[in-house]
Amino acid sequence: GDSVTQMEGPVTLSEEAFLTINCTYTATGYPSLFWYVQYPGEGLQLLLKATKADDKGSNKGFEATYRKETTSFHLEKGSVQVSDSAVYFCALSTNAGKSTFGDGTTLTVKP
Amino acid sequence: DTGVSQDPRHKITKRGQNVTFRCDPISEHNRLYWYRQTLGQGPEFLTYFQNEAQLEKSRLLSDRFSAERPKGSFSTLEIQRTEQGDSAMYLCASSSKGLGMETQYFGPGTRLLVL
Numbered sequence: 001g002d003s004v005t006q007m008e009g010p011v012t013l014s015e016e017a018f019l020t021i022n023c024t025y026t027a028t029g030y031p032s033l034f035w036y037v038q039y040p041g042e043g044l045q046l047l048l049k050a051t052k053a054d055d056k057g058s059n060k061g062f063e064a065t066y067r068k069e070t071t072s073f074h075l076e077k078g079s080v081q082v083s084d085s086a087v088y089f090c091a092l093s094t095n096a097g098k099s100t101f102g103d104g105t106t107l108t109v110k111p
Numbered sequence: 112d113t114g115v116s117q118d119p120r121h122k123i124t125k126r127g128q129n130v131t132f133r134c135d136p137i138s139e140h141n142r143l144y145w146y147r148q149t150l151g152q153g154p155e156f157l158t159y160f161q162n163e164a165q166l167e168k169s170r171l172l173s174d175r176f177s178a179e180r181p182k183g184s185f186s187t188l189e190i191q192r193t194e195q196g197d198s199a200m201y202l203c204a205s206s207s208k209g210l211g212m213e214t215q216y217f218g219p220g221t222r223l224l225v226l
Contacts, residue, residue, distance in 0.1 A: 004153075036217075044154070044202065044217040089153050097142055097206065098167065099215055101153030 002027045006090050006102035013080055013109050021075040021105045023064075023090035031092035033057075033066050033073040034099070038087045047075075047088070080109045113137075115218035117203050123224045124193055131189045132221045136205030143186050144215060145178055146202040147171065154202050160186060193225045 007022040025031065035047040035057070048057030053068035062077045073090060090102040116135045124130050136143050141162050146154035157176070158168045162183040172178075175193075180186040190197055200220045206213040 034214075043219040046214055046216070049214065091153070093215070097161075097213065097215075098144060098156045098159055099146075099154070099204075100156065103151065103153050 002031070002092060002094065002100040004090050004092055004100055004102040006088075006105050008105070010106040010108060013107070015082055015109055015111050016079045017109075019075070019077040019080045019084075019107070021088055021090075021107070023073045023075065023102060025071050025073065025090075025092050027071075027092055027094060027100075029094040031094050033064070034091040034093065035062070035064055035073070035075050036089040036091060036101075038089065038104070040086070044089065080107070082109045082111050085109045115203055115205050115216055117201075117218040117221050119221055120219060121222050121224075123226065125226050126195060127192055129189065129191045130193060130223065131187055132201055132203075132223075134186045134188070134203030134205075134218060136185070136203070137207075137216055140205035140207045140216075141183070142206045142213065142215075143180055144204040144206075145186070145188050146204065148200040148202055148220070149198075157188075190223075193223075195225050198223055198225045 004025045032051045034049045036044045037047045048059040050057040050066035056065045064075045087104045087106050089104045091099045093099045118133045144159040145157040148154045160180040175191045178188045200222050202220045203218045204215040206215045
């Protein structure tokens with residue numbers, strides 16, 4: 001079946017540091033890939049997505065590139081802010097529509 | 112577009128009681144999904160509907176769980192004879208099936224605590 005493996009957290013960074021959260025996947029079909037963010041006390045929000053190999057999704061300074069050859073979709077941001085503190089989930093979705101999620105990575109950014 | 116809404120936001124119940132949750136998707140979204148999320152884990156798929164048809168159910172969805180979407184709009188998820196292991200956040204999402212991969216929009220969730 002489909003699965004998503006995320007870098008284990010928690011991750012603690014200083015403001016303006018570079019962020020990478022690793023995500024790899026296995027899928028029976030050709031999935032779309034997503035990053036969701038969950039801020040404290042809030043619901044899941046779509047951060048970015050990519051639907052085919054070599055696509056780059058980007059939003060709010062975050063980026064991730066769909067790498068079919070390495071089955072990866074790593075999340076990066078060049079300079080994190082305190083307001084980026086949240087839980088980040090990598091997910092995939094196949095033609096069936098349902099999504100398979102990783103276990104989440106908690107990011108804490110300190111001023 | 113007011114987003115996906117869920118009711119109630121919190122539910123505390125005693126073991127053995129039945130509970131029902133409601134999800135109102137984004138209007139005109141024809142797909143609706145239910146997920147369960149426990150602490151420290153990502154959401155796990157339970158079931159999904161396209162219009163009023165329930166197209167897939169996870170093996171996580173025991174026979175104590177039932178979901179309906181009678182008119183292809185809102186959906187309900189009922190848990191009968193609740194157990195402490197049912198304590199979790201229940202998430203609803205909706206999307207619109209069309210060309211390409213649709214994006215799922217999530218509601219705020221219903222947090223269930225079974226005592």
